[in-house]
Amino acid sequence: xxxxxxxxxxxxxxxxxxxxxxxxxxxxxxxxxxxxxxxxxxxxxxxxxxxxxxxxxxxxxxxxxxxxxxxxxxxxxxxxxxxxxxxxxxxxxxxxxxxxxxxxxxxxxxxxxxxxxxxxxxxxxxxxxxxxxxxxxxxxxxxxxxxxxxxxxxxxxxxxxxxxxxxxxxxxxxxxxxxxxxxxxxxxxxxxxxxxxxxxxxxxxxxxxxxxxxxxxxxxxxxxxxxxxxxxxxxxxxxxxxxxxxxxxxxxxxxxxxxxxxxxxxxxxxxxxxxxxxxxxxxxxxxxxxxxxxxxxxxxxxxxxxxxxxxxxxxxxxxx
Numbered sequence: 408x409x410x411x412x413x414x415x416x417x418x419x420x421x422x423x424x425x426x427x428x429x430x431x432x433x434x435x436x437x438x439x440x441x442x443x444x445x446x447x448x449x450x451x452x453x454x455x456x457x458x459x460x461x462x463x464x465x466x467x468x469x470x471x472x473x474x475x476x477x478x479x480x481x482x483x484x485x486x487x488x489x490x491x492x493x494x495x496x497x498x499x500x501x502x503x504x505x506x507x508x509x510x511x512x513x514x515x516x517x518x519x520x521x522x523x524x525x526x527x528x529x530x531x532x533x534x535x536x537x538x539x540x541x542x543x544x545x546x547x548x549x550x551x552x553x554x555x556x557x558x559x560x561x562x563x564x565x566x567x568x569x570x571x572x573x574x575x576x577x578x579x580x581x582x583x584x585x586x587x588x589x590x591x592x593x594x595x596x597x598x599x600x601x602x603x604x605x606x607x608x609x610x611x612x613x614x615x616x617x618x619x620x621x622x623x624x625x626x627x628x629x630x631x632x633x634x635x636x637x638x639x640x641x642x643x644x645x646x647x648x649x650x651x652x653x654x655x656x657x658x659x660x661x662x663x664x665x666x667x668x669x670x671x672x673x674x675x676x677x678x679x680x681x682x683x684x685x686x687x688x689x690x691x692x693x694x695x696x697x698x699x700x701x702x703x704x705x706x707x708x709x710x711x712x713x714x715x716x717x718x719x720x721x722x723x724x725x726x727x
Contacts, residue, residue: 408464410434410659413482413524415516416491417441417469419644420532420651422450424489425467427652429454432463433659438481440472441492447471472519479519485527486691487655490543492516493533495642498635505534510724513539517546525549528658528693531556531669532651536589540669540682541721551671553693558589559667559684560650561643565630566595569623574614576602583611584667584700585627586684587713594684594709595624599700657689670694676707678714682721 412434414425418441425439441447451469458464472478482488493509513533520529520543529549531540540556547554562585571578580603587594597620600611611620626633634643657664670687672678675697686698702710 408433408435410486411436411438411484412487412489412655412659413438413440413485413527414489414491415440415472415482415520416493416533417443417447417450418491418495419641420495420648421489421491422454423644423648424491424651425450426454426457427648428655429458429465429467430461430463431652431656432465433656434465437465437467438470438485439467440470440478440482442472442474444471474515476519476522479523482520483523485524487530487658488520488524488527489530489532489651489655490516490520490539491532491651493539495534498639506538506720506724509533509535509539510542513542514546517543521547521549527553528691529554530651530654530658532647534589535720537669537682537684537717538720538724542724544671544682545725550692551673552695554671555654555687555689555694556589556669556682557647557651557654558669559585559686560654561647562589562593562595562627562630562684563667564646564650566600566623566627569626570600570602570611570615573619573623574602576604580604582608584686586667586686586700586706586710588684588717589669591628592709592713592716593628594706594713595627596700596702596706597624598703598706654689658691658693661691663688663690663695665689665698668694670697672697672714675699676702676710676714678711681714681718683710683714683717 447469451467470481544554566583584599601608688695
């Protein structure tokens with residue numbers, strides 16, 4: 408064990424992420440912060456009391472923070488900081504509807520990270536994801552590789568779940584991939600999707616016709632909204648927290664795991680100067696390298712289109 412990870416925001420997403428990170432038992436401590444007085448301390452106490460049952464040593468430390476920077480000294484020395492702070496979507500809201508209010512929150516948090524944890528790798532999960540990741544990069548001034556966003560892991564997991572459900576196969580037999588943005592310009596990559604049948608991997612296109620695949624792609628793209636509509640209050644957090652925690656684990660263990668994440672793209676796929684959902688190799692300094700996945704012409708065109716769509720929004724966010 409060793410090292411320290413901070414989760415900013417003790418809502419359902421942040422609390423569940425902190426729990427998952429603690430149960431990995433690879434960190435000395437998990438710091439959980441929130442502006443709601445007492446909430447992070449209460450969640451931390453609850454998780455810590457599960458340690459003898461689940462058998463992990465990692466200690467969770469809850470800290471109430473304030474908008475003027477109070478409490479943030481507790482994040483000093485963090486190897487990884489995960490930003491979950493912000494307002495969650497409500498039924499009928501798009502991720503972009505959150506842009507103004509969450510930009511203010513995320514900007515303030517980023518300033519505190521730069522001040523107190525200047526060597527951290529930052530994983531952003533606040534929505535709208537691509538824009539918030541770009542904002543954190545700009546405000547912290549950290550090298551691009553040390554700021555990344557969680558989206559592709561979640562979108563890919565949703566796609567895999569829907570495929571497994573449709574074909575009635577074990578989830579372990581399914582491999583899918585989504586790139587692009589976390590939202591309307593998400594680019595599921597059917598050419599890289601396969602299902603293992605009788606010991607051999609079969610392309611998804613051999614098992615489902617294009618109409619069925621398109622239906623699953625649409626459901627994946629709307630995966631968060633579907634959950635929000637069912638819950639009525641709040642948004643998804645079990646699957647998103649699993650994704651963020653696995654990204655932090657890859658960084659902490661310097662594992663070199665290749666995952667779909669929101670990363671700075673500079674030349675790959677003929678795209679430059681934008682945060683975009685791509686596959687990347689993760690290590691102690693964040694993104695070691697962007698891994699260029701073989702794409703069909705149509706998939707590449709869609710990815711480039713997604714890049715231009717988020718480029719404009721990421722430029723706009725600089726003024727917020």
